[in-house]
Amino acid sequence: MGAEHIRRWESGALAHAVSDPFGQGPLPWLRGSENYFDDTGQVVPWYADPALARGSTDGGTRTADDVHRQIKGFISTGAAAPGEAIDFHITVDPPQQFSVDIYRIGHYGGDGAAQITTSPRLSGIVQPAPLTADRTVSCHHWWQSWRLQIPSYWSIGAYVAVLTTMDGYRSHIPFTVRDDQPADLLLVLPDITWQAYNLYPEDGRTGASLYHAWDEQGCLLGEEDAAVTVSFDRPYAGAGLPLHVGHAYDFIRWAERYGYDIAYADTRDLHAGRVDLARYRGLVFPGHDEYWSVPMRRTVERARDGGTSLVFLSANTMYWQVGLAPSPSGVPDRLLTCRKRRGPGKPALWREIDRPEQQLLGIQYAGRVPDPHPLVVRNAEHWLWEATGAGEGDELDGLVAGEADRYFPRTALPEHESRILLAHSPYLDSEGVKRHQETSVYRAPSGAIVFASGTFAWSPALDRPGHVDPRIQRATANLLDRICKRD
Template sequence: MDRRDFLKTSTAAALGAQVFTAPAAHSASASARQPDLIKTENAKPGASYQLTRMRPDGAKSFRSSVIEGYCSRQSVKAGETLEIFVSTAPVARFQIELFRMGYYDGVGARLMATLGPFEGKTQPVPALGEQRLRECTWEATTTVTIPADWPSGVYLGRLSTLPAQAEEPFWQSYLIFIVTDDRPADVLFQCSDNTWQAYNRWPENESLYTDPRAAHAPGVSVSFDRPYGKYVQILDHPLSMGSGEFLLWEYPLCYWLEKEGYDVTYCSNVDNLDPANLKRCKTMISIGHDEYWDLRQYDHVKQAIADGLNVLWLSANDVYMVTPFTPNGQGQPNRRLTRETCFGEFREEEKEAYAKVLGPFEKTGPDERDIIGARTIVPFNGGGDWTCTKPDHWLFAGTGMKQGDSIPGLVGWEFHGEPDLQRPSLEVVAEGNVWAGGTRLGRYAATIFEGPKKNFVFNASTIFWSQGLSSPPGHMIPWSHFSRPHGPDERVQRITRNLLERGLR
């Protein structure tokens, strides 16, 4: 769509909220199978999505109040509406460019629409409420009806101020949402957006980790009705402002899958409250850092595995904290998360080691090993090499890896261990040491086990897995606990292909 098509509003009209509705476009049924959709989409021209100028409020601030925004929903389908809320301080005119993230001949994104210009306003920072909740009730800047020809994917909105004079600077940040659908597809890419929000410290220092009682205190809430601040863990990345954790841990997989032409569709954590979402695909991928789950997500994935779904945990520290969804103050469902307890029992030595940061939890959720094969263990953090233990397994076909061969730095910054060795079909395919802080020894285990219908569940046991797949434009390789991955690796790519090919049979 041409930029001019979206700049039709006059300056007078821009003074209030706008409603964006794209020209009608013919598309196949939203529930029809479209195996070449991603290949066709990525043949279209790409555009740079990256921020050029971004100004945090201060050296230690997590926000950029000069321009920031959020969306009314985590995910949205074609034909549905999405409200976008933006604040500028001081008041400034601005525009919103909406990008779909993918491969696009290596450019990494496609410009889908340019909205505005808008006359900005400074919107209020909400007071700190019960359970340390910060929840905005901003005036909507615009309402977008998702066009029928916008494929499922992760969408970034680039917010840019429009200075009145050429010599004045402009400032930028992101907002983020997911377009999902109902169509059958080979691969379901589940974004880990619950965890993005759990760590979000906007506006001052409000996340699920900043309660003065303990870092993992129960009864603390966060709201999706607020902007994402900059990424806050292990890496100072101000150019991530407003994008959650997607650009760091999830974008390399998105870029690689679409480069390879896989039939992939996308969803948020909240979409798996509907078990039908899992039934339409052959393989689900959890990617990056997928720590925070509602019990209903757990139950639905467990049942989907029993029904034949393949699951790839290309992630770590997964399904660790039980965080039920609840409505926001306006009654909109699933807009708040509250830490209730943890999944699985802690060992006594874990309780002792982390007494100052854990709980107390009166009860625990089910054991995450039932759907992963391993669990988060103490120490939580660390880094190490990903070392092959089963070179004859089909997983390693074509990699050339031998017993004891390692992919350097691939494990980190969190991992899984203590595999469920009581499960008859479970195999440990990679294992080794990790070092937290460079001094405390831990042990990770990557595993695979069979489901009841010739399906399988693979646990890569590292948040860094996607770093071995690609390094898209604007991506930064992380570094943590005196350890780092080395970027794209043909062995990681081949293992992932083997998993997907087996999962598509």
């Protein structure tokens, strides 16, 4: 296999970089350049924590990859509550001792995360090769490596487990700690969409996502040859973190800095009905959240109709309809299926089954934005733009990026008491055709506010080094304060 193939896929997120200019973004406890890949395609992190930065004996930090599988792992559950346990399934090659450092994402004085605990030294083994069937890759047969009992005093939130071998290789596993206590806002982490993009293992042979698979020469194939079903029972590709995870972490760091009262859940919690949405004034969807099941949508629409506000801080939300099924061992919601446009049966796009996403969001997906463009402010007298300093027609540089939504005039709108578009931003698509992005807010008959940013760049503007925009920070605060009744 040629070196060009290794550089092409060993890095983790390069296959999808076209759809997200922010990629994984700075891992929350990393500080440094936006460029995390060296010329061999290896991820090069710079850890804020000096102990992590020292890493291996030669002073460098080395990220495990999917070819050599120095250390990779996944957990056997989704979100868990204090008092519950999380089982880790980890492979280590060559076999050696390893440890697990647990971090919680937050502001923490600008560090971006805080170390909560460290495992004892654990014995690592080489787990069996992943099982594959019809492009579906699963590691559900891996032995349990460690059980984390979550103490009752742990804070709810987004967590990352950092796995480190004795010889300094490192990988990551994200997880969520939730509880049933009421809060002003419920943050929903898009774990279903994260898994849809997961190409593990990126070994040029085995891995498959809902977007890609490999041919016999190790070249990347497109959607028509990709998986129809993917499993949660496997690590994330590359560094072990989902492709779009940085968008959620950007929002979390900013929101915790300013003291918002936040509860946490995963999209699979919405799907399974584990969350009582009436306990919250608003739901926040902070990152790219493209794949929705029927129960997810039904639950969120019911919440809106009951007066719970909705905040969508990305674009291309709720585009594909998906189904969830149990793992071979019977654990619920471990297999994710989306037929897309393949084979017989009903189409998988919400808008093609007469349920366009605009009927919930107020706008819907328009297309990719190959190069960042300014977000052009419209209706600057609206309360969202109050005290931001943004005037009518002002251009917020780089704020339309990745993917964009807009209002579709021929598509039905949701029922609303009032509705307004707060940006109208021209951009050129990949064919050089002029298109536009829009940002929307409407008030449902229940009184719920529904906001959709219509761009990938909104959350990074809250707390991403090099992307922070104080006007977007203030506009987001105006929105959340109104939902939380702080105004």
